[in-house]
Structures are given as C-alpha cells and as structure tokens.
Amino acid sequence: MLSSPSRSYGTTPRINGQRMMDSIHTTCEKWGQAHRYGQHHTETGMARLALDDNDAHVRRWFAEQAEALGCTVTVDQVGNQFAIRPGSVNTDASGKKVAPTFMGSHLDTQATGGRYDGILGVLAGLEALRTIDEQRIETEGPIGLVNWTNEEGARFPLITMASGVWAGVTPLETAWNTTETPAAAAIYGNSEKPATVKDELQRIGFLGDTPATHTAMPMAAHFELHIEQGPILETEQRKIGVVEGAQGYAWYEVTVRGRDAHAGTTPLHTRKDALLAAAQMIVAGNDVALSESASTPDQKGVVTTGVISALPGTPNTIPHTAQFTLDIRHPRPARLAAMVDACRSQFAAIAAKTTGIEVDWKCLSDNAPAIFHPDCVAAVQAAAEEEVETVTTREGATQQGWRRMWSGAGHDSCNVSKHYPASMIFAVTRDGLSHTPVEYCSPENCIVGAQVLLGAVLRFDAKRDL
Amino acid sequence: MLSSPSRSYGTTPRINGQRMMDSIHTTCEKWGQAHRYGQHHTETGMARLALDDNDAHVRRWFAEQAEALGCTVTVDQVGNQFAIRPGSVNTDASGKKVAPTFMGSHLDTQATGGRYDGILGVLAGLEALRTIDEQRIETEGPIGLVNWTNEEGARFPLITMASGVWAGVTPLETAWNTTETPAAAAIYGNSEKPATVKDELQRIGFLGDTPATHTAMPMAAHFELHIEQGPILETEQRKIGVVEGAQGYAWYEVTVRGRDAHAGTTPLHTRKDALLAAAQMIVAGNDVALSESASTPDQKGVVTTGVISALPGTPNTIPHTAQFTLDIRHPRPARLAAMVDACRSQFAAIAAKTTGIEVDWKCLSDNAPAIFHPDCVAAVQAAAEEEVETVTTREGATQQGWRRMWSGAGHDSCNVSKHYPASMIFAVTRDGLSHTPVEYCSPENCIVGAQVLLGAVLRFDAKRDL
Numbered sequence: 001m002l003s004s005p006s007r008s009y010g011t012t013p014r015i016n017g018q019r020m021m022d023s024i025h026t027t028c029e030k031w032g033q034a035h036r037y038g039q040h041h042t043e044t045g046m047a048r049l050a051l052d053d054n055d056a057h058v059r060r061w062f063a064e065q066a067e068a069l070g071c072t073v074t075v076d077q078v079g080n081q082f083a084i085r086p087g088s089v090n091t092d093a094s095g096k097k098v099a100p101t102f103m104g105s106h107l108d109t110q111a112t113g114g115r116y117d118g119i120l121g122v123l124a125g126l127e128a129l130r131t132i133d134e135q136r137i138e139t140e141g142p143i144g145l146v147n148w149t150n151e152e153g154a155r156f157p158l159i160t161m162a163s164g165v166w167a168g169v170t171p172l173e174t175a176w177n178t179t180e181t182p183a184a185a186a187i188y189g190n191s192e193k194p195a196t197v198k199d200e201l202q203r204i205g206f207l208g209d210t211p212a213t214h215t216a217m218p219m220a221a222h223f224e225l226h227i228e229q230g231p232i233l234e235t236e237q238r239k240i241g242v243v244e245g246a247q248g249y250a251w252y253e254v255t256v257r258g259r260d261a262h263a264g265t266t267p268l269h270t271r272k273d274a275l276l277a278a279a280q281m282i283v284a285g286n287d288v289a290l291s292e293s294a295s296t297p298d299q300k301g302v303v304t305t306g307v308i309s310a311l312p313g314t315p316n317t318i319p320h321t322a323q324f325t326l327d328i329r330h331p332r333p334a335r336l337a338a339m340v341d342a343c344r345s346q347f348a349a350i351a352a353k354t355t356g357i358e359v360d361w362k363c364l365s366d367n368a369p370a371i372f373h374p375d376c377v378a379a380v381q382a383a384a385e386e387e388v389e390t391v392t393t394r395e396g397a398t399q400q401g402w403r404r405m406w407s408g409a410g411h412d413s414c415n416v417s418k419h420y421p422a423s424m425i426f427a428v429t430r431d432g433l434s435h436t437p438v439e440y441c442s443p444e445n446c447i448v449g450a451q452v453l454l455g456a457v458l459r460f461d462a463k464r465d466l
Numbered sequence: 467m468l469s470s471p472s473r474s475y476g477t478t479p480r481i482n483g484q485r486m487m488d489s490i491h492t493t494c495e496k497w498g499q500a501h502r503y504g505q506h507h508t509e510t511g512m513a514r515l516a517l518d519d520n521d522a523h524v525r526r527w528f529a530e531q532a533e534a535l536g537c538t539v540t541v542d543q544v545g546n547q548f549a550i551r552p553g554s555v556n557t558d559a560s561g562k563k564v565a566p567t568f569m570g571s572h573l574d575t576q577a578t579g580g581r582y583d584g585i586l587g588v589l590a591g592l593e594a595l596r597t598i599d600e601q602r603i604e605t606e607g608p609i610g611l612v613n614w615t616n617e618e619g620a621r622f623p624l625i626t627m628a629s630g631v632w633a634g635v636t637p638l639e640t641a642w643n644t645t646e647t648p649a650a651a652a653i654y655g656n657s658e659k660p661a662t663v664k665d666e667l668q669r670i671g672f673l674g675d676t677p678a679t680h681t682a683m684p685m686a687a688h689f690e691l692h693i694e695q696g697p698i699l700e701t702e703q704r705k706i707g708v709v710e711g712a713q714g715y716a717w718y719e720v721t722v723r724g725r726d727a728h729a730g731t732t733p734l735h736t737r738k739d740a741l742l743a744a745a746q747m748i749v750a751g752n753d754v755a756l757s758e759s760a761s762t763p764d765q766k767g768v769v770t771t772g773v774i775s776a777l778p779g780t781p782n783t784i785p786h787t788a789q790f791t792l793d794i795r796h797p798r799p800a801r802l803a804a805m806v807d808a809c810r811s812q813f814a815a816i817a818a819k820t821t822g823i824e825v826d827w828k829c830l831s832d833n834a835p836a837i838f839h840p841d842c843v844a845a846v847q848a849a850a851e852e853e854v855e856t857v858t859t860r861e862g863a864t865q866q867g868w869r870r871m872w873s874g875a876g877h878d879s880c881n882v883s884k885h886y887p888a889s890m891i892f893a894v895t896r897d898g899l900s901h902t903p904v905e906y907c908s909p910e911n912c913i914v915g916a917q918v919l920l921g922a923v924l925r926f927d928a929k930r931d932l
Contacts, residue, residue, distance in 0.1 A: 112726055112778040112786065154780045182652065183779050191657035230731035249730060251781050260578055260902040263770035263793040264715060265696035265874035268752075268759055270898060275771055276752050282745035286734075293734055304729035305741055306781045308774055308788075312578040313649045314620045315717050315772045315791040315830070316875075317901040320578065322774075325781040327729045364781070408731035409782075432736060435783040436726040 009462050012386060012455035013135045017447035020127035023065075024446070027123070028115045031057045035112055035437035045437020046115055049184060050108040050150035050161075051079065051200035058107050059206060062147055065126055069133040071145070074217070075208030078162040078175055079149035079201050082217055085129055087139040089466035099218040099420075101139075101461045103128060103453060104146030105226060106412060110154045111183070114439025116227045116446070120427065122147050124225045124450035131454060140464045141220060143457060148412040149206075150175075155184040156197050159251070159365060163412035165212045167419060172212055176201075214419045221376050221460050222416040225425045225453040227441045230408050231432030239388040239401045239448050241426030242381045245371040246407035246414045247331035250340055251364040253323060254281065254347065258357050260312060260320035271318055272356040275310040278322035281359070282308075284346040285326055292330070292339055301330040301339050302408075325364070331406050333368055370407075370414035373421030376460065377404075380423045383455025387448055425452045475928050478852060478921035479601050483913035486593035490912070493589070494581045497523045501578055501903035511903020512581055515650060516574040516616035516627075517545065517666035524573050525672060528613055531592055535599045537611075540683070541674030544628040544641050545615040545667050548683055551595055553605040555932035565684040565886075567605075567927045569594060569919060570612030571692060572878060576620045577649070580905025582912070586893065587691045588613050590916035597920060606930045607686060609923060614878040615672075616641075621650040622663050625717070625831060629878035631678045633885060638678055642667075647773075680885045687842050687926050688882040691891045691919040693907045696874050697898030705854040705867045705914050707892030708847045711837040712873035712880050713797035716806055717830040719789060720747065720813065724823045726778060726786035737784055738822040741776040744788035747825070748774075750812040751792055758796070758805055767796040767805050768874075791830070797872055799834055836873075836880035839887030842926065843870075846889045849921025853914055891918050 025042050032048030032055075048054040059081060063073045066083035074082045084100050091097055105121025125145040132143060148166075153159035156178040164170035176198035185194035201207035210216055228234075228241055258272035285303040292301035304327040310319035326343065330336035344361065351359040381402070388401030407414075407424060416422045427449035430440040441449075491508050498514030498521075514520045525547060529539045532549035540548045550566050557563055571587025591611040598609065614632075619625035622644040630636035642664035651660035667673035676682055694700075694707055724738035751769040758767035770793040776785035792809065796802035810827065817825040847868070854867030873880075873890060882888045893915035896906040907915075 110778060110780060110783060112783075152780070153782070154778075157781065159782065181779070186648065186652065186657040189658045191652045192655045228731065229728045231733070231736060247730070259899070261898070262695045262875055262900045263768065263772060264713070264795050264876065265694070265900065266768070266898060267697070267766060268755055268768060270697065273752075273770070275774060276748060279745040279748035279771075282742060283749060286739075286742050289734055300733060302729065302732070302734060304739070304782070304784055305745075306729060306776065306783050306785060307779050308741060308776050310772065310774050312576060312620075312901075313647065313773050314576060314618070314901075315623065315793050316619070316625065316770070317576055317578075317772050318770055319772060320902065327781050329730050409728055410730065432727070432732060433725070434728045434731065435778075435780075436786065 009459050012383065012451065012458060013131055013137065015127050015131045015450050015454060017443065019130065020123055020450055021443050021446060023126065024115060024119060024123050027058050027061060028119065032109065037438050045439065046109040046113045047111050048109045049111060049155035050152065051197065051204055052188065055108055056204035059147065062107065066129065066145065069129050071129065074210050075206055076210040076217065077172060077208055077212040078165045079206040079208065080162050080166060080212065081147040082144055084142050084144045085132065087141040087143065089140065090142055098141045098466055099220040100142035100144035101220045101457055102144040102146055102222045103457055104148060104222060104412065105224050106148045106151035108150055108152050110152050110435045112437055113435055114437055116439055116441045117229065117434050118151055120227060120441060120446055120449065121225045124453050127450055128454040128457060139461045141461055141466050143461065150197065151412055155180050157181055160410055160412050160415055163415035166214050166217065167415035168213065169415060219416065219420040220464065222413055222420060222422040223376065223453055223456050224411060224413045225427065225449045226411060227429040227434055228426040229429055229434035232405060233426060233428045234430065234432065236403065237391065237393045238403050239391055239428060239445065240384040240452055241405040242377060242384055242402055243372060243407050243424035243426055244377055244404050245369055246410055247329050248333055248336045248367055248369040249327060249329040249410055250336060250366045252326040253362045253364055254326055255360045256322045256357065258320055261318045263316040263318055266318060272354055273318045274322040274357065275319040277350055277354065277357050278324055280350045281347045282324060284350060285343050288339055288342045288346065292335065301335060303328050303339065303343065329408065331369055367410055367414065370417045372417055372423040376421045376423030379456040379460040380425050380452065382459055383452040386455055387451050425449055425456065475925050478849065478917065478924060479597055479603065481593050481597045481913065481916050481920060483909065486589060486916055487909050487912060489589050489592065490581060490585060493524050493527060494585065498575065503904050511905065512575040512579045513577050514575045515577060515621035516618065517663065517670055518654065521574055522670035525613065528573065532595065532611065535595050537595065540676050541672055542676040542683065543638060543674055543678040544631045545672040545674065546628045546632060546678065547613040548610055550608050550610045551598065553607040553609065555606065556608055564607045564932055565686045566608035566610035567686045567923055568610040568612055568688045569923055570614060570688060570878065571690050572614045572617035574616055574618050576618050576901045578903055579901060580903055582693045582905055582907045583695065583900050584617055586693060586907060586912055586915065590691045590919050593916055594920040594923060605927045607927055607932050609927065616663065617878055621646050623647055626876055626878050626881055628678065629881035632680050632683065633881040634679065635881060685882065685886040686930065688879055688886060688888040689842065689919055689922050690877060690879045691893065691915045692877060693895040693900055694892040695895055695900035698871060699892060699894045700896065700898065702869065703857065703859045704869050705857055705894060705911065706850040706918055707871040708843060708850055708868055709838060709873050709890035709892055710843055710870050711835055712876055713795050714799055714802045714833055714835040715793060715795040715876055716802060716832045718792040719828045719830055720792055721826045722788045722823065724786055727784045729782040729784055732784060738820055739784045740788040740823065741785040743816055743820065743823050744790055746816045747813045748790060750816060751809050754805055754808045754812065758801065767801060769794050769805065769809065795874065797835055833876055833880065836883045838883055838889040842887045842889035845922040845925040846891050846918065848925055849918040852921055853917050891915055891922065
C-alpha cells in the first residue's frame with residue numbers, strides 16, 4: 001500500500017480550534033453532562049452511557065454533521081457509525097471500493113466519566129473533516145471517521161465491544177446478548193428486566209444492516225487521538241505522545257464461596273466468611289502489583305478491583321458469596337501471565353486457610369499487547385514534529401515536544417490493529433486522571449492533538465498509491 | 467408485681483407438637499420458602515422479607531388463627547400484631563386494663579434465611595395459646611402473643627425495628643422513613659423508587675391506629691423462644707438455654723472516599739483507591755476481633771462485614787468511594803467500646819497511609835447489653851427443670867439438660883427488657899448456623915422449647931397477684 005516512494009508533504013492546514021472546543025462542550029452540555037465540580041460551564045463530568053438516550057442524541061447529531069460535510073454514514077449491526085468522505089480515487093481498477101483512511105474513537109463515557117476520553121477523538125476527527133471540507137482539500141483516497149459503540153464497557157460490561165465484533169474478536173451474538181449491569185439497570189428503571197445491547201440498539205434506532213465485520217468495512221489505516229490518561233506527558237512537560245502500542249490486560253471475575261451464618265452468634269473459628277477472604281485477596285492482588293512494579297520499575301504492572309458485591313448483603317449475616325473483578329495489566333505478555341499466576345496462587349492459599357472457602361476465576365477479557373504499524377506511527381511522529389518539534393519547559397529549557405510511548409489502557413485502535421495499520425496520538429491529561437468527572441485536557445492540548453491527527457491522516461493519505 | 471408469696475404450680479399441660487410443626491412448615495411452604503437444599507419437603511430455607519406479600523399473607527393467617535382462639539388482635543402504627551386472650555382478671559379496681567403476660571418473636575426472615583429464626587418463637591406461642599384454649603385453662607391475667615415487625619432489618623436496614631419504636635428507642639418517623647436496600651428494591655421491582663416502611667405498611671394493610679409505644683401496649687412480661695444460633699447447646703449436649711441477657715452490639719456504616727481514575731494508566735503510587743483501603747480495613751477489623759478473642763477467651767468479641775459496595779463500579783475504574791458495614795459485638799460494654807476504638811484507630815491509620823483517602827463512620831445502631839429480669843429468668847429455669855432436668859449424653863452420662871447462657875444476637879426481647887420483665891428460651895441449633903437456608907432445629911428440640919415457653923408463661927402468670 002505504501003510501496004511507492006514518499007512524495008513531499010507540505011504544511012498541514014490549520015483546524016478551527018474554537019469550533020472544535022465548542023462542539024465538544026455544547027454536545028456534552030446537551031447530552032449527558034453530570035457531576036459538576038466547578039463554577040465554569042465546562043466544569044462538569046459526563047454520564048453518557050452506551051446506547052442510552054443521551055448517546056442516541058449525540059449519535060444523530062454526529063450523523064447530521066458528517067452528512068453536512070458530504071459524508072455517507074453507514075451503521076453496522078452493533079451500531080458503529082462510519083462516516084466516509086470521498087477522495088480523488090474511490091474505486092480501484094476492478095470497480096472495488098477503496099478503503100478509507102479512518103480516524104475514530106467513541107462518544108460513550110463512564111458513569112462518572114469526563115468530557116475528553118473518547119469524545120475528543122471523535123470530535124477532533126469531525127473538526128479534521130470540517131477543515132478538509134472547508135479548505136476544499138482533495139485527498140488521495142476517501143477519509144473516514146468512526147464512532148465505535150460501547151468502548152467503555154461501563155453499562156454493558158464488554159470493553160471495546162463493537163470494535164471487537166468488527167475485528168472478529170467477539171462474536172456478534174455475544175455482544176448483542178450482553179446485559180446491562182445491575183447498577184445501570186437501576187439507573188434506567190430496568191432492574192426487573194435488564195436491557196441487552198440488541199434491545200437498546202433497536203430502541204434507539206441504531207441496529208444497522210451492514211455486517212459488523214472488518215471485511216465489510218475495510219480501512220487503509222486508523223488514527224485515534226485520545227487523552228493519555230496517565231501522568232507521563234504532563235510530568236515531562238511534553239505535548240504529544242506518539243503511541244507505539246498498548247499494554248496487554250486481562251479481566252477476571254473472581255467468586256469466593258463460603259457459608260452464611262449469624263454475625264452475632266458464630267464464633268470466629270467456625271466462620272467461612274466469603275467477604276473476609278475476598279478482602280484478603282484484594283489486598284494480596286495489590287501486593288502482587290507492588291512487587292512487580294518494584295522489581296521492574298520501567299515495566300510497571302497494575303492490578304485493580306473496580307467492582308465488588310457480597311451476598312446475602314445484610315449487616316448481621318456473614319456473606320456466603322463475594323464477587324469481585326480483577327483488572328491486571330502489563331506491557332509484556334510474559335509478565336502479565338506471571339502476575340495472573342501470582343494472584344491465582346495467592347488467592348488459592350487464602351482460600352485454603354479456611355476449610356469450606358472456595359474460589360473460582362472467570363476470564364472476562366484477555367487482551368494481548370497491541371503493537372501499532374510502523375507506517376502509522378511514522379505518520380503520527382512526522383505530524384508531531386511539525387506541530388511541536390520543541391517546547392520550552394517551565395524552567396526555560398528547550399526540549400523535544402513529543403515522545404514515543406505505550407498506552408496503559410486498551411482502545412478501539414488495538415482491535416483495528418489486528419487487521420489494518422493503526423496508531424494513536426496522546427494528548428496531555430491533567431494529573432493523569434481519567435474515568436472521573438475532573439478528567440481534563442486543556443483547549444491548547446486538545447487543539448494540538450487534533451492538529452497532529454489531521455497531519456497524520458493527510459500524510460498517510462498522501463503516500464497512498466491509488 | 468410478683469410480691470405475693472409464690473403459689474404452688476402443678477404440671478405444665480402438654481402442647482400438640484405435631485400441630486406446631488405442621489403450622490411452621492405449612493406457613494413456610496405457602497409464604498416465602500426458597501433455597502432448597504435437600505429432598506425432604508421441609509428442606510428449604512426462607513425469603514420472607516418484612517412487609518412483602520408473603521409477610522402480608524402470614525400476618526393475615528396469624529390474626530385469623532389468634533382470633534379463632536378468642537383473642538383480640540391489635541395492630542399498631544409500625545405493624546406490630548398483638549393478640550390477647552383474656553384471663554380471669556382483665557381490669558384492675560380502677561377499671562384499667564391488666565397488662566398481659568406476652569410471648570412473642572417475629573415472622574420475617576433474612577433473604578437467605580431459615581424456617582426457625584423468629585418463626586419458631588411466634589408459632590410456639592400460637593401453639594401455647596391453642597393448648598391453653600383447648601384445655602380450657604383459665605389464666606390469672608390475660609396472655610398475649612406478639613409478632614414484631616421487621617426484626618431482621620434485612621429489607622429495611624433497621625434491626626429489631628418495630629420493638630425499638632414500641633420501646634421508644636427509635637422514633638416512629640425514622641422507622642416509617644426507612645427505605646429498602648438497593649438489593650431488596652431490585653427484588654421487588656422498586657429500584658427506581660425504593661419503598662419505605664410506611665409505604666409497605668399501607669400497601670399490605672398493616673398500618674394500624676394504635677400508638678406504637680410501650681405505654682399504649684404494656685406488658686406484664688415478655689417470653690421469647692428462639693433458636694440459639696450458636697453452637698454451645700449442641701456441643702454440650704444440652705436441650706435448653708435459660709437466657710440471662712444479650713451481648714451488646716454496634717452497627718456502623720463506614721464510607722471510604724478516594725479518587726476515581728483509570729485502572730490501566732494510573733501508576734500505583736498516584737492512586738487513591740477507596741476499595742483497596744476498604745479491603746485493608748475489613749482485614750484489620752477481623753484482626754481486632756481475633757486479638758480480642760485471643761486475649762479474653764471466655765468473652766469473645768466478633769467483627770463482621772456483611773454489606774459492601776464500590777462506586778462507580780466498573781472493572782477498569784479505580785473506585786472513588788467504597789462503603790461497608792461493621793457489626794461489632796461483645797457481652798461487656800467496655801470491651802465493645804474498646805473494639806470500636808481499635809477499629810477506628812486502625813482504619814484511620816490505613817487512610818493516613820494514602821494522601822486523599824478519607825474515612826467516615828456513621829453509627830446505624832448501638833445497643834448496650836440487655837440484662838433480663840430475674841423473675842422471668844427464674845420462670846424459664848423452673849420450666850426447663852420440669853422438662854429437661856437431666857439428659858443422657860451420647861457417651862451415656864447423665865447431666866443437667868439446660869444451662870444458663872447469654873445471647874450472642876440482639877432480639878426484640880432486648881427492647882422489651884428496657885421497660886418490662888423479659889427473658890428468652892434458647893433451643894438447640896444444628897451446627898450453630900442461622901441466617902442461612904440450612905438453619906435447623908429438630909422437631910424434638912422445637913417441641914421441648916415450646917413446652918418450656920408455655921411452662922414459663924403459666925408459671926409467671928400463676929404468680930401474679932391481680
């Protein structure tokens with residue numbers, strides 16, 4: 001695809017940064033803003049859970065905006081929205097459609113999420129399309145922008161769900177039948193009959209006809225602008241992360257079974273307390289991460305428990321069952337496996353201390369590290385060099401304004417990279433915080449990120465030999 | 467009240483044990499049976515949560531049965547049902563009603579409860595009334611039987627709720643406004659608008675007019691048959707516990723606040739993980755109990771966490787908030803206070819290890835030990851001596867068939883004892899287990915317990931000088 005000799009590339013056109021920031025904030029304020037934390041109108045977080053009414057509204061808005069720029073918008077069987085703007089060459093010699101160079105991310109958020117994770121990537125892509133349209137840029141091939149469904153897995157607990165279906169990682173039926181969490185069901189008044197993904201796709205009118213597969217919707221490449229969600233760029237006072245890949249992660253649901261009994265009358269030595277054992281396991285899981293991170297300081301591993309429950313759930317009954325999630329991550333597959341093994345053996349030892357305590361593991365998701373395509377990484381790096389070759393630090397020194405880095409989080413781009421070239425652009429994240437209402441990326445940092453996104457896409461497109 | 471010289475007391479009439487066991491099992495099977503664990507028709511647990519439809523059915527049945535025995539049945543403002551059978555003397559010289567000698571317990575259960583906790587006490591009382599009626603026994607004063615509302619606190623998290631209101635421990639409005647737990651709301655399809663106690667009293671027709679106070683419904687005494695819920699009687703091969711009092715207990719809701727952040731991108735040393743801190747606290751609370759129980763082997767303290775939650779509750783977000791309950795018990799008030807203090811200081815130390823982690827305690831219930839009235843304890847002991855003066859052990863030895871003991875659990879009798887004489891009778895509990903479907907008291911042990919209940923009530927009544 002990139003076999004032709006590189007052609008020269010001029011200057012990337014300037015996006016309209018104000019227009020992009022206005023689009024981010026007006027859509028957040030209309031559809032899903034929540035958790036105010038400051039006085040300024042933009043100082044709220046978001047709760048725009050996948051396929052809820054707010055998500056439906058912003059999806060319709062997205063399609064209207066893209067169509068106004070001359071894009072065709074296709075919706076597939078899991079609700080992914082693909083907007084495509086024609087280029088100079090849109091079919092090959094045999095009449096087959098030319099795969100577009102895509103940008104993309106997601107418009108859904110966590111229940112206590114922010115205004116930037118996912119949203120920045122889609123709306124920066126929209127601003128790139130607006131700039132291309134406004135400046136009448138004729139691209140070599142078509143340019144696309146995708147809004148992936150349910151990246152967060154917050155309402156329907158299947159992370160990067162719809163890019164996973166498109167990539168063939170997750171069966172369509174599995175995604176369709178995924179049921180909202182009890183917490184989400186309660187929010188939407190569905191506790192009696194929690195909704196499935198398919199129910200909600202139908203309800204909001206986004207159950208498309210196009211097969212949800214990468215062969216039905218091929219890509220020349222996929223570029224995603226995203227907030228870093230970590231502290232590295234901010235700490236090093238750089239502006240852009242050129243992302244080479246994403247660390248692997250595994251999700252487990254751990255179930256501890258004991259025996260319920262009265263809290264007041266059951267002596268300590270006769271208890272089979274499932275929740276006490278679960279608490280010991282959570283502490284042990286953190287110890288595994290601490291020990292990994294101490295022994296390999298440059299390749300840190302993390303272990304997190306985000307969800308926990310105990311049954312029957314009354315103050316004066318020792319729980320018979322406790323259930324919790326483990327999110328285990330490491331950039332190196334062998335160390336990730338070692339961390340999982342360490343947790344398994346420590347949890348087994350905790351269970352073995354009390355006769356009658358049993359522990360079961362269920363794998364919810366197992367993702368090998370993603371290694372991004374060198375051509376895409378090169379395009380991102382060239383665009384970063386154009387925008388922020390150097391920056392001046394607070395101390396007055398001059399240094400390179402970007403760095404190569406790995407992603408700590410999983411992204412839709414990881415699924416895309418299984419089939420097509422992909423890379424990501426990271427923007428500075430205040431205090432390294434995301435998945436929280438106070439998640440923040442300054443307008444300056446959003447705009448420089450969007451500029452690099454456009455530069456990377458146009459560079460990649462310019463090198464196509466169609 | 468018992469100032470007159472003791473009159474002689476004959477033999478306690480025999481109850482109809484088969485009829486009592488049939489009443490227990492047919493009412494359980496009609497209204498709330500759940501969690502089958504064996505082949506026999508009685509081998510299920512119960513889920514008859516306070517004020518649900520099953521509770522409503524059994525309440526109406528209870529009133530019908532009592533009325534059929536010539537009782538008047540009064541319902542107070544928190545749904546307590548008081549059935550009263552007249553005696554020889556029902557009013558004093560000034561025309562004032564004579565306070566009945568009451569039996570009582572509760573008909574509600576835990577969500578994963580059994581067929582004996584509470585239910586045995588009420589239906590043994592009903593069998594005592596049936597025996598009195600059938601054998602045309604004319605008691606000195608009236609004899610009463612009370613079904614206390616929401617003893618378990620399983621649906622509406624306020625333990626011994628309605629005896630607490632009656633005793634003036636809990637304001638009526640507090641009880642009325644108590645809202646069902648999220649887990650219970652989900653069961654009843656009320657997640658969008660969880661029901662309050664008052665809502666449910668109205669819905670099932672048990673919001674009575676009689677003021678819910680001990681002055682409006684006075685008692686000469688209150689006797690409660692209950693399963694021991696502990697292993698002592700079974701281990702010592704005795705049949706009856708003569709209960710002298712109940713250990714104190716305190717319930718707290720502990721809230722740990724940190725900061726939510728992405729599980730994949732947030733280094734361990736920058737986390738403020740509320741759930742990890744909560745897990746460390748639960749382990750520390752158990753350590754406090756272990757240390758207390760090791761240092762004072764005859765006065766064991768216990769600490770239990772039965773309820774836990776974490777927010778926002780997604781696998782890949784470090785929780786910003788974790789909340790859990792603590793149930794702390796000890797027979798001696800000073801040691802109970804010392805255990806609470808030890809937990810407080812250890813939890814504060816855990817929070818202090820991480821800047822930005824905060825811990826708040828809210829007291830849900832604080833119950834001093836209850837010391838039962840010597841006249842009631844004496845009546846129970848005399849009845850126990852009549853029924854099980856000696857038993858033969860498995861080893862063939864002869865030993866006393868009853869023992870004096872303390873209750874590990876709180877009971878409605880503890881609230882009654884704040885105003886009127888009270889005591890309890892404990893029956894053998896298999897493996898010391900209660901608040902679990904496999905909770906079990908054999909027919910033989912239920913019947914001997916009911917026999918002692920009737921003997922204690924008739925003895926106490928016979929000594930009244932009306």
